[in-house]
Amino acid sequence: MTAVSLKQKLRHKIDLKTKPLGALGVLEELALQIGLIQNTETPEISKPTIVVFAGDHGIAKKGQVNPFPQEVTAQMVYNFVQGGAAINVFSKTNAIDLIIMDSGVNHDFEPHLDIIDAKIAFGTNNYQDQPAMTLAQCEDALNKADDIISKIQSKGCNTIGFGEMGISNTSSAALLMAHFTGIPIAECVGSGTGLNDEGIHKKIQILSEVYQKYNPKTPEEALATFGGFEIAMLCGAILKAGALNMIIIIDGFIVTAALLAAHAINPNVLKHCVFAHSSNEQGHEKMLHALNAKPLLSLGLRLGEGTGAALAIPLIRAAVNFLNNMASFESAGVSTESENA
Structure with missing residues (x-):
């Protein structure tokens, strides 16, 4: 047909x-x-699953663009494993499988924990000084995500949502947004985990300097320059899920930034994407507009973790069931x- x-x-x-x-x-x-x-x-809808990718960012060590220390990334991963985060609650509420992925957290997790170890390195470099990662590391992240999604799909999952955890990853997302959309960096930068007006102004200044420092030529080079390991894996996961004809549920600001990179690599991926919600993070609405995307929900969320995707899955089920x-x-x-x- x-x-x-x-x-x-x-x-x-x-x-x-x-x-x-x-x-x-x-x-x-x-x-x-x-x-x-x-x-x-x-x-x-078969075995809906949310994968949360976690990774650390070199710029977080200076504490200039985020109010929380880098250590919070690892602490939140422990919270995911213990079932105490919002994504745990929403996944359980809506009968969604939840997978936690260590893409590059600056911490050694105990091997018995229910975490998939896909660590590329113990956090990225600080892109104030050098690209966040090498092209080889970026390629490794894309390939590992490809393998992970293939395994999930082989177990009967046809509907997959993505979340993330990484202190300072809104900074990476803002840089990627500016690169892929051409929107001025000041319009891409928001409060992240809770910066005040003075903090946002400082964040804009720092990220403007970073943005002007580089001129990446390809989507992969942009990911390597500005991204995090979790964002690179998100990009690879989106691309593979699209290739496998899965329904892809796009969460908020960070996941949409990864989609911008995936879309630049393969524009066909967009037809597989369902946009869960419009985030309260500055810039997300402009991202959605650039992709001509219509989100299902507008709840004022800016938590990440895949929480918006988890809340959207009942609507996706309802659409199929009617x-x-x-x-x-x-x-x-x-x-x-x-x-x-």
Whole structure:
């Protein structure tokens, strides 16, 4: 079946449900998108999973762009493992599998912990002085993410969301946003984990100097220059999930920055993406606009961890379930014509 004919069949199926045309709004567009991703009139959501990638950033050691010390990254990873974070609560609430990934945290985790060890290094370099990582390290991160997503998909998962943890990763995301969208760096920088106005002004000044220091030529070089190991892995994970025709749930500011890089490498990945929410982090709405993306939720979130993705999954399930299970006018014996016509 061609994509055009499948789209027509899906639209016809949606329109004939027992409702006025378009009455389910965004859920109708979501059902159509998921049907096209899975190339079927009867899509399904199987073993939805969220992967949280954690990594540290060299610039965090100076404490100039973030109010929290670098050590918080490792502390939050322990919190994930112990089930105490918001992403744990929301994943459990919505029956979502949760996987925690050490992409490059500046800490040695005990081997018995329920963490996948994909560590590239103990945090990135400080891009004030040199690129965050080498091209070889960036390639390693992309490849490791490729393998991880392949394994998750092979176990029956067809719907995957992504989250992150990394003190100072909003700085990397802002730099990547400026690079891939051309939006001035001052419009990309926000409060992150809670900077005040003075802190934001200082962050803009520092990141402007970093941005002007480099001129990366390729998406991979931009990732290596400005990114974190968790962001590079997010990029690789998005690319692989798209290649496997998975539904990709994009969380907030950091994950969308990784998507900007993935989109620059392969624009086709965008059709697989469902945008969970509009973050309260300065710049995210502009990112979404640059991608012509319409988020499902607007809850004032700016936590990261994949929390927005976890909250969006019930809506994705609802879109698929109404398409498959809601009666049509014909099956329900409901007239489609007005009695007064």
